[in-house]
Amino acid sequence: MKKALSALFISTALLVSGAQATVADSYDKALLAFTEGEVQDAYILLKNVLQENPSHLPSKLLMGRILLIDGYIRDAIIEFEEVLEAGGDENLVLAPLARAYLFSGKYDKIYDMLRKQKLERDTKLAIVLLAGTAYVRENERDKAIALYEKHLPAYSSSVPLLTSLATLYIDNGRLNEAEQLLSQAKQIQARDPDMLLVMAKLNESRNEFDTAMTLYRQAYAIAPENPSVMRALASALAQRGHYAEASDLVKEIEKQTPGDIQNKLLKARILALTENQLEADKILTELSEQLSLLTDQQLSQKLELSLIAGVVAYINGNHDLASTSLSRYLSDRDATPELLGMLIDSLLRVGYVKDALNILKKHEDVVVQNIQVASLACELYLTIRRRFKCEQLMPAIEANFPNTPEVAILRSKILLNKGERDEALSLLADQLADSEKKEVLQLKTILLSQQEAFEDALIYAKKLTQKEPDNAGYQVLLAEVLIRMGKLDEASVIIDKVLEQHPTLMGAIVGKARIDFANNDIEKANAGIKKALEIDKKNVSALLLAGQLNIIQNRFEQAIEHLVSAKAINKNDVRPRELLVSVYQQQKDYRNALSEINQLLAIKRLSATYTLRKAELLIELGRKEEAQKQLDIAYAHWTTQPQRLIQLSKYQLSAEDKTGAKKSLTTAVDIAGDDIIPYLELARFYIQQNDLPLAEDATQALIEKFGDNPNTFLIRGELSQAKKKFEQAFTFYKRAHEANPQFTLAMIRMYEMAQNGHFRDEMTRYLSALTEIQPDNYFARHLLADIYYLDRSFAKALPHYEALLTVEGLTNRHFVLNNLANIYAEKDLQKAHTFIDQALQIAPDSASLIDTKGWLLALSGKHKTALDKLRQSYTLNASSPSLHYHLAYTLAELGRYDEALKVFEENKTFEKSFPEKEKAILLRDSLR
Known part of the structure; x- marks a missing residue:
């Protein structure tokens, strides 16, 4: 069973909802129908499941696969992305999602997937293949070749990779290299139809047409209903003048994939070759219309x-x-x-x-x-x-x-429009310091608010309303300042009064929506902003708030639409662009985020914040040399700020600029004064880089300057651990904690060593003594319980976990409950269910908790209900070998032995270590 070892180190956020028996049965039937090729039946069953339980992730995932098969690409993407957003296992979702992105032309999203580090081999391979196809579609064949060649050593037995790379070699005239790859593929899978098609293409490149035709026919004999194979054979037949046979194949393809563009092109080609030019032209015209993009009509109004x-x-x-x-x-x-x-x-x-x-x-x-x-x-x-x-x-x-207030006001407005707020405010202060003109007061209020000088802005806003109490615009401006100051009740009174007199006043409607937003009344805020945009769809304040509302509701496409509109209205306004950067980053759309950052830097060229953000995006895009240059610029901004330099060094390491990181940290130390943090970070940097002599020097400098204290003991422990002097490391960590019992990091370091098998007994004794002296030290008690749990000393762990349950407000209480459920699973199933149900009330989204619940149901003999729970957990974390065992066990109990074996085979369960491995092997052997 996949156990939650510790609330301190394990955290998952995955969305699952409890399913009724009818939901589980319907999903099971849908999965069976899908497996047997009855896609339409599966679709209907899944639709019923999702109407009853829209959050049933296994059904959403399967629905996405069906929609993809049926050609509803956009809908499939929505399903897959929602599964991911709910915490679904990337290894289950990314491959079909990447295929959907390929069909919809969203190639950048596929390339982004290539940067993911922790994917299963099969998932990674699928993404590599699809990314290569995307490069080909963008006519970037060299990039596709480079990608395939990079991954070939790791996937040398993959026929699809071998044939894909061979195809590109053929296109580049590298026929001998292609032949070598195809020979390798043939040894692995001699009857693979795709491989035979590529071999045929190789023979055609060498003008060996008869051999090629034989290979096309062999591929067709193996896969007579595969449209790609049929198309390839039909094309070869047409090229050799066998038009009747080619036409028959085209008709068969039309039955399978009506409306297929490639098939229409092939049909047009055959018609043209048979001198049926009129019919060919009809098809090509139809295609042209089908593929052309319709532009929005521009409507102009005539004023009479x-x-x-x-x-x-x-x-x-x-x-x-x-x-x-x-x-x-x-x-x-x-x-x-x-x-x-x-x-x-x-x-x-x-x-x-x-x-x-x-x-x-x-x-x-x-x-x-x-x-x-x-x-x-x-x-x-x-x-x-x-x-x-x-x-x-x-x-x-x-x-x-000349020299009139109106001219000064105009000048300040021009500066404000340029985004030069300081200059505008300075001009007003110099030339119109004592002016009581309403326009001046209004400008000062706006500028001071933008500078976040709200107290001063409030003075001028109140002067405006005193001069003209019935001016609704001035009242709204006053309310906006109060909102920015967090005085929502005062602002609300003003806005409500304005709306009574002017129910369609844009500023008041937006102000009301902003107050609702601040009060977290999203429904009211949505309604208010919708009304505002109906009145004026180009109001920047309304568009910005609409963008923010959509962001917090995860409606990113709508957010982008509003924010793009806002930035188009005022290209010097940084607010919509900053929000767009955040949205694009959340979507991992780093290219668009980078575009926005570049535009922000065009507005504020000296912004260190934007420069750092740009570097972060370049790192995400793998453009690390460019990132290093940006980080060098940030360094120039922060040479006198040690904390900023420490932050910068982290980015430099991510950009693989170890020299830059070292420079930042040494500069931070030079200007640190009595701040110990830069010294610690420099020593830790050398340890992490395994530059132990320099780490020794930095640690010695630290000790000489700051003497013995918890931090210096800790860093000496880390240095000793790096030298594999584990006893010395443990001693230093212990001294750090003894010097400051609140220094939990020292205790965590000892626990990590114990987890890895070093000084586990000593750690257990230390924590036991500590909990006896300090019974209210719940952190230490939790660590002690987890060590016992790791050792499967459940009898010793049990009283500590039970004591922790009495603690009010215990952090990650659900993990304690989960571990208790696992302990009681072997002796009191009813009590185990009670614990796991309590855990799921706290964290219904946890895959490990859902797994535990499913397993307990299976042990209780409720195998159908257990199967649904375990499948939900699998959708969220398909890589857990314990979960594979639980699934296979439950399927076997239901008499579905082939499916149970398939779970082990498809997931390569026995390549991994896990507590129930011996039991799983016995189960597998009994099923064969």
Whole structure:
């Protein structure tokens, strides 16, 4: 049985829900139907299972495989990704998911899988093969060859890898190398149809067409219903003029895979070769239409204006009417600044931005004659991201209105639009320090909020509301500052009052949603932001909040959509890009994350934070030399910050820059003063690099500077352990803990040694004495219980685990309960069930806990229910040999002996060590 050895070192987060007997039976029937090729029956059964229990992971995984077979690629991807998000075992999910990504053209996601380290051999091979196919589809054949060659030594007996690489060699004219690989493949599996097809291709490359045709027919004889084999033979037949036979094969393929694009191309080719050009053209036209991408239609609105009293309409607030009237009027009269101001303002209020721009362009010489109209024009240009147009107007505006507050305000707005907040605030402080103009107060509030100087921002926001208490916009601005300060109740009162008077005011709706979001009322926040975006789908604040809401709900595609819209509206706003980086990283889409970071660095070139983030992404992409350069830049930023340098050294090690890491740590030591941490980290670095002479020197320097203390004892213990002087290491760890009984790391180091078989008895004695002196030292008691458990001294472990259960708020209590369940499994099944049920209430997502529950059910004779539980656990952790034994045992008890044997064979169970191995071998032998 796979045991949870210790709550200190084992943690799993896997999603499973308890299944009713009907769910288990339906899944079992679906699996059987799928195995027997009745895919449609399996689909119907699974649909019923998932309606009853949407979280049944084995059903979701099987449903994904069926959807993939049926060609519903996007739906299959959703199922597979949801299984992974719920904690499903990557070794079960990644291979079919990679295939789905291949079909959908998401090649980068397959390449990302190649970087995963802890995959089973078969899973890794499947991903390598699919990644190679992806490279070929991107016309990167050299990369595919390099990938296959890299993995060939580890998978030299894989026929698919040998044939795939041989195919690429043939394409590159490396025929002798291809022949060697194919000879190797033939020795392993002489009747593999894919291998025969590649051999046929090799013979064709050598103009040995008769031999090639024989091989095509051999492959077809072995796999007469394989569309790939049928297509290859049909193509060869057509090439040799056997059109009737080729056409018959094409018809058979059409029956199996209707709508298949490759088959349509083959059919068109045969028709063309038989001079049936008209029919061939029809198929090719149909294909062209099928493959072409439809672009979104761009709709433009025509403004039809008619003359109705423009100025009166403007005064009365009827801006739609005003815009039509004034446009007609100004088409026949010379423009004045005042009328232009009214017209532009009206057009903007009713949303006719393009028309306002046209008016501005036509009358720029008049616009700059009035500071209010000029300000309005500039604000419009800033809003639509044409700052350069405003800057073009500024010389004329400054010449007409030198040294006026309005010009200073415009200048500060331009700086704010550039993202130069410090400069904008400085300009306002220098030129408008005592100004009580509402526009100045508003700008200061916004800028100070962005600088997180909320107390100062609050002063100006309150001044604004005092000057104009009925201004809803100022009230919302005040509420936003209060929200940023965490004063949600005050902000809520203000927002609610505004919404009573102005239920469609965008700022208030977003503010309310932000308060709901802060209060974790996601449902209300979702509703609020949906309403906001219905009113204005281009509101940046609403889009940002929508992005955040979708992120916390794991709806990443929707989050990306909103955040991309937000960054398009203001390309200098770093907020949507920072959120996008986080989303892409969560999705392991490092290329897109890197693209966003590059754009952030274009905005803030000197940001050490962005530089470090870029390095992190480059490491994930395997571009370690580039990462090293970025880390060098970060080093230049942090030469006076020892803690930052320590952090930097970790990244440098990840980028395989040991020299850089050493430099960062030695610099940190040079400027550390009385801070012991940099000294410890440098010594630990040398130990980890197995540079023991330098580790000795660094440790000695540490002792000379800081004397004997828990930290210096600990590092001496680590150095001794690296030298394999285990007794000395244990002594130092013990001295570290004795010097500071709260120093749990020293105790963990001793425990790790005991786990590996060093000084286990001494550790047991030390912990026993400690728990006698300090009965409330639950950490020590837990370690002691775990050591007894490792030794299978259950009688000794039992009282300690039971004592731990009395501790309120015990960390990882579910692991203690799990171990107790395993202990009682051999003597009191009812009590064992009680413990594991309590554990599952705390952590229903744990694969090891679900395994234990399944095993206890099997021991209790409830084999059908046990099978469902064990299958759920297998979906989450397919590599556990104990679980394989439990599954096989349960299947055998149900009389399904072949399936039980298959569990052992498919998972190569006996290549691993586990407590029940002897029992598992006996079971296997009894089934044969």
